[in-house]
Amino acid sequence: MPRTIATVTFLVRAYDEAIAWFTDALGFTLVADTPLPDGKRWVVVAPPGSGARLLLAEAATPEQAARIGDQTGGRVFLFLKTDDFDRDHAAMRERGVRFREVPRHEAYGTVAVFDDLYGNMWDLIEPAG
Numbered sequence: 001m002p003r004t005i006a007t008v009t010f011l012v013r014a015y016d017e018a019i020a021w022f023t024d025a026l027g028f029t030l031v032a033d034t035p036l037p038d039g040k041r042w043v044v045v046a047p048p049g050s051g052a053r054l055l056l057a058e059a060a061t062p063e064q065a066a067r068i069g070d071q072t073g074g075r076v077f078l079f080l081k082t083d084d085f086d087r088d089h090a091a092m093r094e095r096g097v098r099f100r101e102v103p104r105h106e107a108y109g110t111v112a113v114f115d116d117l118y119g120n121m122w123d124l125i126e127p128a129g
Contacts (some may be wrong), residue, residue: 007044008078011068012055013118015043018056021117025095026080028054047080069118076113077120084111085126092124099124 003065012018015033022028022045029055043056054094059065071077089103089112100121103112109127118120 004051006051007055009057011059011071012056012066013059013065013068015041015056015058018117019043019045022056025097027091027094027118028110046109069120071120074119076117076123079123079125082124082126085124089124097101 010018016046019030019033023030028045029048031046033044034044036042039058040058043052044055045056057064059068080088085103087112089099092114093099098115098126099111103110107128109125111123111125113121113123
């Protein structure tokens, strides 16, 4: 049986602000929002049509809270692949997503780095060819 990475944990400050940002700014779908004991929730978002998902995990300890916005030590954290860079770049900018650079064309595709609501860096990328 093939294996895939299906879900990645994404630390957030608050569930509702993260849900709003991912669904409004990035156009993700809210896949699940299930109450759990102790005020926790099982919150999953995903780009439409994608098999990959993010589990939005509200920080529960000071150590976890310290990682919000810096989940990779300053490197690009996640890569949002698109089949139409110009369409998605324009839509994201209209929704208030902050890009750190102008789009650039690399051998591997068209790419631009943007920040999520906490400052983690992402690539919006349309692969070449």
